[in-house]
Amino acid sequence: xxxxxxxxxxxxxxxxxxxxxxxxxxxxxxxxxxxxxxxxxxxxxxxxxxxxxxxxxxxxxxxxxxxxxxxxxxxxxxxxxxxxxxxxxxxxxxxxxxxxxxxxxxxxxxxxxxxxxxxxxxxxxxxxxxxxxxxxxxxxxxxxxxxxxxxxxxxxxx
Amino acid sequence: xxxxxxxxxxxxxxxxxxxxxxxxxxxxxxxxxxxxxxxxxxxxxxxxxxxxxxxxxxxxxxxxxxxxxxxxxxxxxxxxxxxxxxxxxxxxxxxxxxxxxxxxxxxxxxxxxxxxxxxxxxxxxxxxxxxxxxxxxxxxxxxxxxxxxxxxxxxxxxxxxxxxxxxxxxxxxxxxxxxxxxxxxxxxxxxxxxxxxxxxxxxxxxxxxxxxxxxxxxxxxxxxxxxxxxxxxxxxxxxxxxxxx
Numbered sequence: 001x002x003x004x005x006x007x008x009x010x011x012x013x014x015x016x017x018x019x020x021x022x023x024x025x026x027x028x029x030x031x032x033x034x035x036x037x038x039x040x041x042x043x044x045x046x047x048x049x050x051x052x053x054x055x056x057x058x059x060x061x062x063x064x065x066x067x068x069x070x071x072x073x074x075x076x077x078x079x080x081x082x083x084x085x086x087x088x089x090x091x092x093x094x095x096x097x098x099x100x101x102x103x104x105x106x107x108x109x110x111x112x113x114x115x116x117x118x119x120x121x122x123x124x125x126x127x128x129x130x131x132x133x134x135x136x137x138x139x140x141x142x143x144x145x146x147x148x149x150x151x152x153x154x155x156x157x158x
Numbered sequence: 159x160x161x162x163x164x165x166x167x168x169x170x171x172x173x174x175x176x177x178x179x180x181x182x183x184x185x186x187x188x189x190x191x192x193x194x195x196x197x198x199x200x201x202x203x204x205x206x207x208x209x210x211x212x213x214x215x216x217x218x219x220x221x222x223x224x225x226x227x228x229x230x231x232x233x234x235x236x237x238x239x240x241x242x243x244x245x246x247x248x249x250x251x252x253x254x255x256x257x258x259x260x261x262x263x264x265x266x267x268x269x270x271x272x273x274x275x276x277x278x279x280x281x282x283x284x285x286x287x288x289x290x291x292x293x294x295x296x297x298x299x300x301x302x303x304x305x306x307x308x309x310x311x312x313x314x315x316x317x318x319x320x321x322x323x324x325x326x327x328x329x330x331x332x333x334x335x336x337x338x339x340x341x342x343x344x345x346x347x348x349x350x351x352x353x354x355x356x357x358x359x360x361x362x363x364x365x366x367x368x369x370x371x372x373x374x375x376x377x378x379x380x381x382x383x384x385x386x387x388x389x390x391x392x393x394x395x396x397x398x399x400x401x402x403x
Binding site for chain 1: 334
């Protein structure tokens with residue numbers, strides 16, 4: 001009984017560990033340049049400023065506003081992932097996995113908020129996912145030529 | 159009914175991805191270092207095909223299907239162990255000293271698992287399939303999970319630059335950890351219905367998860383490497399333009 005309980009605890013922990021490590025490995029992907037800034041500017045996304053303020057000042061932000069900002073950016077970026085310069089109009093496997101990871105981290109943020117442990121770490125992980133999504137959208141838009149339109153112009157006209 | 163349909167759907171999606179990955183690797187030019195993946199995918203497909211054939215030929219409640227099922231389960235766990243061994247070999251490709259130690263450790267662990275399972279079998283000599291194989295499979299499966307985690311730590315320790323291997327190991331970790339947890343839960347609850355339904359759905363989900371991570375590691379990482387490699391090589395026109403002719 002004790003051995004089975006130990007195996008259950010250990011293997012559940014390892015499952016979540018491998019899930020997290022896989023997502024972080026995908027997030028480590030290098031893009032040929034930083035596309036996310038232009039995408040964030042064109043869509044008035046707030047995650048770059050949020051990340052900057054956390055990294056530079058470590059300042060606590062109003063929690064309900066922070067949740068709203070992250071959620072709005074997530075919805076905008078997942079919409080763009082699916083519809084902007086995406087011929088198949090569907091998410092790839094890694095994007096689906098990262099969407100699941102974002103939701104998991106979003107839930108963990110609420111728990112960390114309750115326990116008051118490592119809140120900023122969770123926020124940085126969430127912004128890392130958003131940055132990755134913005135980079136993917138930017139790369140896709142950049143790969144398609146739309147006359148003289150820049151990536152930002154294209155997205156504003158979408 | 160609904161959950162079993164979903165479970166079958168996930169299972170067939172898994173077969174499809176296994177076959178597609180094998181075909182992709184067969185058609186791919188860069189086969190170096192992929193022997194472990196080809197071996198495991200091949201054994202998964204072959205053993206699942208054998209099970210399917212036995213089910214079709216003998217029926218679910220027959221003894222023959224029972225023997226085929228547990229024999230293939232035994233072979234699947236052994237091939238999972240061999241996969242971990244091959245991953246260790248790939249990780250220690252340039253670390254001969256480390257590989258010698260890892261090889262000894264792997265052999266020792268296998269013998270220990272065999273010994274413990276044999277000890278249990280010696281008390282129930284007449285039940286080869288119900289005691290020895292089940293016990294051996296459970297022990298070796300959990301051992302594979304632990305060894306895979308050791309391999310992951312080893313990759314961090316030696317600061318391996320093999321990104322593909324890192325992702326392959328993570329995929330295997332998902333495949334081993336999920337079912338192990340589900341089986342432990344089943345054991346703890348004494349086969350309760352909710353634990354059974356969790357086990358039925360967790361196994362194909364984790365298998366599918368591993369295959370998707372592997373597909374990403376094999377297809378996407380290779381594409382990126384190829385693109386980077388192509389980007390580095392200048393064309394003849396560029397070379398001519400840059401020279402001062």
